Amino acid sequence: MADHHFGGIKIRHLYKIFGPNAQAHVDAVKNGLTKAELNERHGHVLGLRDINIEMPSGCIQVIMGLSGSGKSTLIRHINRLIDPTAGEVLVDGIDVVKMNEQELRTFRRHQTAMVFQKFALLPHRNVLDNTLYGLEVQGMERAKAVDTAMRWIERVGLKGFESKYPNQLSGGMQQRVGLARALSNDAPVLLMDEAYSALDPLIRMDMQTVLLDLQKEIRKTVVFITHDLDEALRLGDQIAILRDGEVIQQGTSQDIVLRPADDYVANFVKEVNRGRVVHVEAVMVPMRPGASPVGTPIEVGTTIEDAMRMIAHGPDGDVAAVDAEGKPVGIIDLRLLAGALVSAHGDPQQTDASLAKVM
Numbered sequence: 553m554a555d556h557h558f559g560g561i562k563i564r565h566l567y568k569i570f571g572p573n574a575q576a577h578v579d580a581v582k583n584g585l586t587k588a589e590l591n592e593r594h595g596h597v598l599g600l601r602d603i604n605i606e607m608p609s610g611c612i613q614v615i616m617g618l619s620g621s622g623k624s625t626l627i628r629h630i631n632r633l634i635d636p637t638a639g640e641v642l643v644d645g646i647d648v649v650k651m652n653e654q655e656l657r658t659f660r661r662h663q664t665a666m667v668f669q670k671f672a673l674l675p676h677r678n679v680l681d682n683t684l685y686g687l688e689v690q691g692m693e694r695a696k697a698v699d700t701a702m703r704w705i706e707r708v709g710l711k712g713f714e715s716k717y718p719n720q721l722s723g724g725m726q727q728r729v730g731l732a733r734a735l736s737n738d739a740p741v742l743l744m745d746e747a748y749s750a751l752d753p754l755i756r757m758d759m760q761t762v763l764l765d766l767q768k769e770i771r772k773t774v775v776f777i778t779h780d781l782d783e784a785l786r787l788g789d790q791i792a793i794l795r796d797g798e799v800i801q802q803g804t805s806q807d808i809v810l811r812p813a814d815d816y817v818a819n820f821v822k823e824v825n826r827g828r829v830v831h832v833e834a835v836m837v838p839m840r841p842g843a844s845p846v847g848t849p850i851e852v853g854t855t856i857e858d859a860m861r862m863i864a865h866g867p868d869g870d871v872a873a874v875d876a877e878g879k880p881v882g883i884i885d886l887r888l889l890a891g892a893l894v895s896a897h898g899d900p901q902q903t904d905a906s907l908a909k910v911m
């Protein structure tokens with residue numbers, strides 16, 4: 553088991569129709585029957601249509617969309633709390649849809665962990681006993697379970713709170729317990745359904761930071777559901793945007809902010825602080841022969857905001873953008889960086905045009 557490399561999650565041609573006779577309508581939906589038509593003509597609800605997402609091992613996959621777009625329906629297919637009408641859900645190469653009850657129980661217990669919006673802590677158990685609950689269910693001996701749980705309690709920043717009860721903790725602290733409990737069972741898949749949506753904005757940011765810091769080390773395959781674009785852009789290695797049960801765009805934060813697939817996405821993206829999302833490589837220009845860059849080179853992957861902060865205090869002139877090995881790959885300057893920020897308020901086309909002008 554130790555040297556087995558977890559294969560990630562692959563969702564293929566997944567359809568979900570809600571209603572008593574779902575199977576009877578799946579072909580019509582595959583042939584283009586719309587959600588509205590399915591509802592009007594047959595009284596069935598289209599939950600998901602032809603979802604295809606590959607979630608590589610060790611990445612944070614964000615699923616984002618407005619209320620009713622199908623996010624919860626989708627994440628619940630991953631541990632088969634919902635049976636699909638058609639399609640495959642491969643977790644580490646095995647189709648969850650084909651598992652029998654026994655296999656499913658083992659799979660859920662050992663391969664997946666969930667963090668809920670409402671924390672779902674047991675009120676009569678203290679922090680320690682909430683954290684080790686899953687290990688107890690698995691039949692782990694007490695001393696070992698305590699050991700494991702204490703390690704995660706410390707990692708989520710709750711050391712010293714082991715014997716507190718949920719009602720003695722703030723929302724953010726309760727969510728830390730939820731996270732510690734989820735991490736204690738050492739499952740490769742972490743499912744987070746609007747996990748931070750009930751938290752105050754600052755606490756929410758804190759919890760995002762906790763997750764990002766932990767993830768550098770634990771490298772779980774995280775599926776994170778949110779309706780908040782800033783959260784999606786901050787957390788997601790990959791983001792899938794859902795509308796009416798369909799994926800309308802998949803990509804990195806960069807892809808989504810720089811090239812929104814349609815008006816729906818563009819509308820989400822409009823208010824985003826691009827300086828915190830867009831990387832310097834999106835605005836750099838080719839290195840000119842004979843150019844003599846000044847100041848400290850800036851590595852690709854640096855956000856525009858960070859780059860501006862670095863450049864603003866350096867000498868005037870062109871600054872080299874370099875790859876991870878320090879090799880120059882382009883040139884940036886304050887004007888290019890600033891241009892990418894202010895043109896953000898136009899439509900994407902116009903943004904490209906005005907960028908072209910400053911270049």
Ligand SMILES: Nc1ncnc2c1ncn2[C@@H]1O[C@H](COP(=O)(O)OP(=O)(O)OP(=O)(O)O)[C@@H](O)[C@H]1O
Nearest residue numbers: 570597598599617618619620621622623624625626
């Ligand atoms: N058990 C069900 N029976 C009938 N329709 C359902 C059922 N569950 C979900 N739906 C419908 O499926 C669609 C997707 O719902 P879902 O709850 O997955 O969306 P969501 O993006 O998670 O929204 P929210 O953020 O409000 O939870 C909606 O049209 C919803 O009404």
